[in-house]
Structure formats: C-alpha cells, structure tokens
Amino acid sequence: MTETLANVESFLTDDRDPPSKRRILVEALRLFVEHGVDGTTVRDIARASGYSNPALFKFFASKEELALHLFGRCYTRLGERASLAGAPGRPFGERLGSLMRTFGQILDEEPEVLLFVQDNLRVYWPRLTPAERKTSLIGLLRGLLGDGVASGEVTTAISVDLLVAALSGTVAQYARMRHFGELPPGTASSVLEPLVIRMIAP
Structure with a gap:
C-alpha cells in the first residue's frame, strides 16, 4: 500500500465497517484511480484486497455499486472538511487560509480521494442522494470568493466563476501530479495558500 493510501482508510471507512x-x-480506490472503474474488475479488487469475490459481493451487489459507494463517501467527506474549514463567521482571509490548508493536507495525505472524485464527477454525482449532494465544493468556493469580492480582497477583473474553475482545476492537477510523483510529498500544505492568493489578488 502506498504512503498516501495508508492514510486513506479513515477517510473512506467508519467504525461500523469490518x-x-x-x-x-x-x-478499490487505488485500482479505480490507477486503471479507471471500467479498467478494474471485481477479480482485481478481490485479489488486491486478499479476499474472494463472494466477500466483495457480501457488501456490494456489483462493481458499479462499490464505485458509487466510494464516490459518495469521498464526495461527502471532502465537503464536510471543506465546509468546516471555510465556514462563514470569520474574516475572508482566515477562511481562505483554513480552506487551502485543508485542501493542502488532503493533497499531501490522500490525493487519490480528490483524483477519484474529480475523474468521476460527471458519472456519479448525478446518482448521489439529495443529502449527499447537499454540500457542493464548487458552491462553497463560489460563496467564499464572492465574499472576498465584497470585501475587496478578491479581484473583480476575472469573474468569480472563472476563479472557481481556476482554483478547482489547480487542486485537481496538483492531485494528479502528486499521485504520479511529479511533485514531492508534503508540499501542498505550504504552497497552495500563497499560490491561490496570487491567483485571486486584486
């Protein structure tokens, strides 16, 4: 198991999971990120996990159900962590810094989570329950940057929607480069915040 996937178990599971x-x-997350959902078989997952196909089917009726379950867990837990970090009630700069440090920590420790969500958003997001879709990372960024525009701390030369696209794209590309070893581990937490500030500064 890679260094980052050693950290990912607590992100994906809860106390009730055997x-x-x-x-x-x-x-499954590791294989889906490396080979795609279509390029991964139930047999691949069973072999990698050290369990039989029937053990997998005890929890999930199909590979698609497993992939949707994984996507839902990753998406909602990313949203929970981001919402907590960027919650209103504090100055814009403090909220932005907290959110970027949270994303930085995820990029350093669990880039596969962000990669899996980003690469499968179009397929699985529409299939989430309304409760799972309630927290939108794009909506959170849009609201935060909108508050920054209102306080004069974010540029108005570029639309908030384009800034959100640039920000989310930067995070996704960082996750890809980190996963493939093109960026050193443990750097996102320190570089993401100043990079984003340069992107959005008026």
Whole structure:
C-alpha cells in the first residue's frame, strides 16, 4: 500500500465497517484511480484486497455499486472538511487560509480521494442522494470568493466563476501530479495558500 493510501482508510471507512470491507474500499480506490472503474474488475479488487469475490459481493451487489459507494463517501467527506474549514463567521482571509490548508493536507495525505472524485464527477454525482449532494465544493468556493469580492480582497477583473474553475482545476492537477510523483510529498500544505492568493489578488 502506498504512503498516501495508508492514510486513506479513515477517510473512506467508519467504525461500523469490518476489516474486510475496509480493505476492499481502500484497494478499490487505488485500482479505480490507477486503471479507471471500467479498467478494474471485481477479480482485481478481490485479489488486491486478499479476499474472494463472494466477500466483495457480501457488501456490494456489483462493481458499479462499490464505485458509487466510494464516490459518495469521498464526495461527502471532502465537503464536510471543506465546509468546516471555510465556514462563514470569520474574516475572508482566515477562511481562505483554513480552506487551502485543508485542501493542502488532503493533497499531501490522500490525493487519490480528490483524483477519484474529480475523474468521476460527471458519472456519479448525478446518482448521489439529495443529502449527499447537499454540500457542493464548487458552491462553497463560489460563496467564499464572492465574499472576498465584497470585501475587496478578491479581484473583480476575472469573474468569480472563472476563479472557481481556476482554483478547482489547480487542486485537481496538483492531485494528479502528486499521485504520479511529479511533485514531492508534503508540499501542498505550504504552497497552495500563497499560490491561490496570487491567483485571486486584486
């Protein structure tokens, strides 16, 4: 298991998940990121997790159900962490810094989570429940940057929607480069905030 995937289990699982399900979720995420959902078989996941196909089917009726479950967990937990970090009630700069440090920590420790969500958003997001879709990372960024425009701390020369696209694209590309070893581990937490500030400064 890679260094980052050692950290990912707590992100994907909860206390009710037995060890076999935890291992299946971690290995499925790794394989889905490396080979895509279509390029990964149930047999691949079973072999990588050390369990049989029937063990996987005990928890999920199909590979698609497993992929949707993984996407829902990753998406909602990313949203929970981001919402907490960027919650209103504090000055814009403090909220932005907290959010960027949160994304930086995820990029340093669990880039596969962000990669899986980003690469599968179009397919699985429409299939989430309304409760799972309630927190939107794009909506959170749009609201935060809108507050920054109102306070004069974010440029008005570029639309908020384009800034949101640039920001989310930067995070996604960083995750890809980190996953493929093109960026050193442990750097996102320190570089993401100043990079974003340069992008959005008036």
